Amino acid sequence: MSTVLHINNLSKNYGKVKALQNLDLHVEKGNIYGLLGPNGSGKTTTLGIILGVTNASSGEYSWFGEAPTAQVRRKIGAILESPTFYPYLSGEQNLKVICAIKQVPLTAIEPVLKMVNLFERKDDPFKGYSLGMKQRLAIASAMLADPSVLILDEPTNGLDPQGIAEIRELIVSIAQSGKTIILASHLLDEVQKVCTHFAVLKRGKKIYAGSVNEALAESETVEMSAPDMEALLHRAQSFTHLKSFQHENDKLVVKLEDGANVSDLHKHLIEGNIVLNHLTVKRKSLEKQFLELLAQAND
Amino acid sequence: MINLLTIEWLKLKNYKGFWILTGLYYVSLLFVCTGVMGFLYWLETKGANFQGITPTIIPFYEFPDIWHNLTYLASFIKIFLAFLVIISITNEYSYRTIRQNIIDGMDKKGFLFSKISLIATFSVVNTLFIAVVGLIMGLIFSTVHDLGSILYYAEFLLAHALELFTFLMFAFLIGLLVKKAGFAIVLIGLYSLIIEPIISVAWTDAIGTAVVPFLPITAMNHLIRVPFQRYIFMEIQDYIAWKDLLIVIGWAITFTYLSYLTLKKRDL
Ligand SMILES: Nc1ncnc2c1ncn2[C@@H]1O[C@H](COP(=O)(O)OP(=O)(O)O)[C@@H](O)[C@H]1O
């Protein structure tokens, strides 16, 4: 795996406000990396710095292992906060400006407009677009230079449910094409649905970083019962990847170690000729964990 | 540089407000450059005369004096051109497109150069405009038409271009600093039409006399001095003084550098 973004000890102060404190972050190629945190936690500040528009107070970052330059930014597609375009220009004319900046041929415009379903409206002025259309134009503009990295800051903010669904679908389909995506959001559900990795920010500090699957797996509990409870208890105990083992009422409740999964346990039971009449996997929602994390970090 | 100018062109070419203001400006400039004869006729019908001289015999469009006369007059309406420059930078702030330009892959120097190339274009186009209009008016009204006379005072055209460039860079810097078009326009107007002229008239002690020529607006005004007393047989400065030239160039560099520092230091 190659490193796309490396952030080292980055801090930003606005006067007395410590918007970002000693942030370290590592994004690998192909990650869909969520930057999660409540409003005001420093997500936009972080993205502003790595996109060259906010001056860091201290610390450094590198893109693709190189010191950041304007040239490098041309290979990154990014939107910070709300979509920003020249309101009096049409969608297509706006993209022409960006083609000139990124030095890509004008032929790049049509495919991205079609991808976000705006080709029919390309000649209408940007100021007449709905918020959803503006957001989609922003994604089109970010995709213009066929970048290997896409940065999205609260891309579904303010949209209606249908708009939210459209944008998420778009992000997922872009992710499947192998691009690296960095997504800032205060919505846990969004990060959970879209991301492979995430970091949690709180008041400018990173309080957690890891893969979404691991975070989910950490809290998986498996609940089982069988006509022959004795045999089930016996067989299950011999499964080597258990973290905890409890017999509650008429059910067996176990937690699995990291890396082990439910189907391995199930296979182990079948091989011991155990027939189950009940099996549920309970995931503590990421939401609960997120709230717990935020509460823990309360100082 | 060509690419930077292209970017600026793409931003402006479909901007109605820009073309309306530009159109109005060049119509005014045309009026200023061609209307003097009419104005003199009007003065004559009102019975005006200057120490016994009837206005219409003033050879305003005579080569080579015409360049001095026209560039002097044209500098009075440069403030309207400054509005265009102010709008072109404050819009980038109110739409936040300056931030997106940088994100998309311009560097701050590139952004500044794209605006400078716009300002330089304005200065050059303005000067060419005056050159063409002056040439036509001169060929119509001047009594001499030889190339030597036509080109003799052409340095005033270059000085006009420099004066305009410097003033527009000043407007750009103010627009960049205050980010609001209305506020910037009021500031520029107040400073260049009221505050500095008052200072330069009122500050007459030894220090004032030494300092005033170095003030930016005064220095720009000194570059091309009032030409009209020549028509009442008084002496005028009919050349560009090195000292004024250097001061104005110094201000042009200062405004450009301060703009660069502002862009570099500021979060977008
Ligand atoms: N330009 C600014 N001036 C002063 N404070 C700012 C500025 N931008 C952000 N902040 C502060 O920095 C903190 C982080 O803000 P931000 O990065 O926008 O958070 P997020 O994007 O996670 O909502 C907040 O406390 C915010 O008020």
Ligand SMILES: [Mg+2]
């Ligand atoms: Mg934000």
